[in-house]
Amino acid sequence: MKEANITDRQKKENAIEKIGEFHRFGSILGLERMNELMKRLGNPEKELKCIHVAGTNGKGSVCRFIYSALLANGYSVGIYTSPYLTVFNERIELDGEYISDSDLAAYTDEVLEKVSQMTEEGFASPTEFEVITAIAFLYFARKGCDYAVMEVGLGGRGDSTNIIEKPLACVITSISYDHTDRLGNTLAEIAREKAGIIKPGAPVIMNVDTDEAKREIA
Template structure:
């Protein structure tokens, strides 16, 4: 099959459907040659920030000389983005090769009476097969949804588990309270395996610690006070760590999101846990340089001059976005869209209350779960007296935002699908300008 046909095949597998049970996924991996065996696996869950934690961990491990595999989701523009080997997304040729191996396993799986893997499970199998072929020494896995029943959780012997910020999201699948969601996320904790988590609300903290205690897993909370933001300047954020372990090192991230130091801190503490003893200054500098070089797409990312995309797609993430916008959002324009299964009214309320934008633009994204722009526009009008422009087609919304931007800053958020589609639009427009 050609690459385009393969992407179409995978895209047609239902994304949000009933997961197969762990025994199904275990057998699937067995038919792929048990690629999870004999490798150091770091497993990361959380509502917000888990992708960032994964990227930071992978960068520091690779800087130390480890060979690495990184599995993340979702992709923004191209499906290959989900499978990273030694810092590089796999080529189309590698993608085709992984697909063919995975399809062979799926055919054998089905002859044994098992069902076809879901969208996420299929890509997880492709990733693990790719990592085994590349013979990487370390694998960083981001859970897809939840943790306890996630396909990635069949890797039973990680060296470390990490849980990033927990909030209310995917409540139709994971539960409607912080306790219920934390229980699902804490499902990645394994007996005797160290677990680190970012401090959240008391309800979620207690669930994680109780789960770890029951499994005799060494568990440590990374407090919100573990770091101090020093400055946000020139599209970078600098912070220091409170612990003497990190000496007087100043850490810099290529991002202005005030929520990112907490993610980097969790990753740093993960590296500290793996290192065991006190590390020397040279090793700290290796970690520092690795973090500074990370460019994490779709998270307060400037894709055109003063034109930012951010993947904030739930209330907690919108709060983090609002805290990150300079000057409270004065002299700014917001472009927004969301999917139906998100609490977009509360997201919009939070946005209007905390960001003083001059104008809001709403649009519809090309996805089955889309919310129509007019519906979003009506909600905005209930929470702001600023102009609200409804543009049904995303290209129209994008060009309108560029037209009215002037000296102002445009921020686009509400959905990672929106982020990916805008990045694709920008890439297409740049390619056309060179044609």
Template sequence: MTLKTYEEALQWVEEQAPFGIKPGLSRVEHLLAKLGSPERRLKSVHIAGTNGKGSTAEFMRASLTEAGIVTGTFTSPYIVDFRERIAVDKDPISKQAFLEIANQLKPLADELQESSLGHPTSFELVTVIAIKYFASYAFPDIVIWETGLGGRLDCTNVVSPMISLITNVGSDHAAILGEEKIDRAYEKAGIIKSGVPVATAEEDPEVLTLIRETAKNNRTKTYELGQDFHIEAEAGNERFSYYSIYPFGTKKDLTLGLKGGYQQKNAALAMAALDYLKMMYALPIEEEHIRIGLTRAQWPARLEVVQEHPLIILDGAHNKEGVDALASYISQQYKDKQIHLILCCTSEKDPEQVFASLMDFPLSSLKFTTFEGYRAPSSEEVKGKAMTIGAQPVEDVFEAINATKAQAEPADLILITGSLYFISTVRTTFM
């Protein structure tokens, strides 16, 4: 049956969500082969890591765009519109293109369902749609790909990049990627390919050893934060300087469009990749392009201020490492404010573990709520999760926001954080 509208096409893709997570490349490789292997026509950068993938991609995208290099991005999840996951210079895929590609893909997916490979997942379908769009419709100069989960068996690993990036290795998705950090590092290092260098901002010695060994086995080179490139932050503000092994790499007195000191590492990783692309591929990326790009980088739901009085900040910190970085920033920038928290994590996560560092604040109010979606906590889960952190359970997210706003004084801070799916719902209230 032909899909008649974008809305029908999107519904068809999202209906595959119950097929869940199926690590492996075979289904995507099969679909791409049927479409004429469009991934072979793309010049790509591939990013894996627990946190910072979106910010690193945005720092790169903004700098490349400033240099006049048309840049595609594949990111997840979305915050405002599903189509923003597939974009060129921040312009999302058109509804018509999405519909056309979905109609090309649907009979192939139906055929695949009858085979031993089984039905493709929602993420696999979106990945194939993105590849086909970039290769046959939009024709960007470069595409920056974010992994969805892990790396080695993530379906984005079908691309052949010019350089691979690993931001860091944290605790997220331990049930799938491995309980031990080194096991999760192994999965993320799986994006390293023969002859393709890898740059990383990871600083754990054990993880770095694994990345180096993987690169060596693939006869390629690593570029490491603290060794091949490094940063020096200025005390008391968010300005910093970047130093690189490349003679043209050093850039002093930099500022970022994204808040938080932790963004400096993401920006440094992006600059290391840009250095490499300039050196090895002669891309016309000048220092001024990067300086301006870093300041113009914008990523929704990263310390995003959506109201001033009381101050309301949204942040998609959805794992322990992200929340720890958020808590550090809040303690430095807003230590004199009364703080109200509204939290939510997906149903499979433990809020006591994820939000531990925020529980150290002297809170004026604390609420745990939910959102709509297949990974959202149920009513019973909201009550149970709220109890573990001593929060008030509120089943309606908008009720939680309104009640907190009524409690807060104009000088207070309301921090809303947790799952990006949750933040996407919250953001509609303020936009």
């Protein structure tokens, strides 16, 4: 058993190293790469009932609250958050357990195989965050969870999590000045980016306290 655990840990470290190689592509907003990658994976995100959470502050805490409430009511629930505090596996959690080392390695290999096909065919390479997001969607769908709580990485409209077409609910925790070089210099511009997660027919829960931001979301 000890030898197997060491092997799993080594596989995980190799997977994290492979994922880290995509850091050189930076953080690029936009869904073109993600849409292509998910299509090649069979669009697992379409099998999930997702609660999508954006906002300047409090995203992680709100995700945890929703996750805990659903778990307490007996549902199988996945949660995707960033960054991690102690171990990489924290970013992808299901039913109170982080993704295992062996699963992380296996799902990484599966996703990166599709990435290789993409780049060989002339498509732009996904970013590091897009690769991790794809792993999370695939993992949750394969495990058949009842709900998936997905935290936006940056902004909303062009974030890789925003391939969710029919969210169960959209949550915007707050709007204030952050990443102004990427999201805009005014609260209205930032709100417009974060409100990009809102989809027709999905209920919206928000805690936005400035009229400028509220007008954009409404």
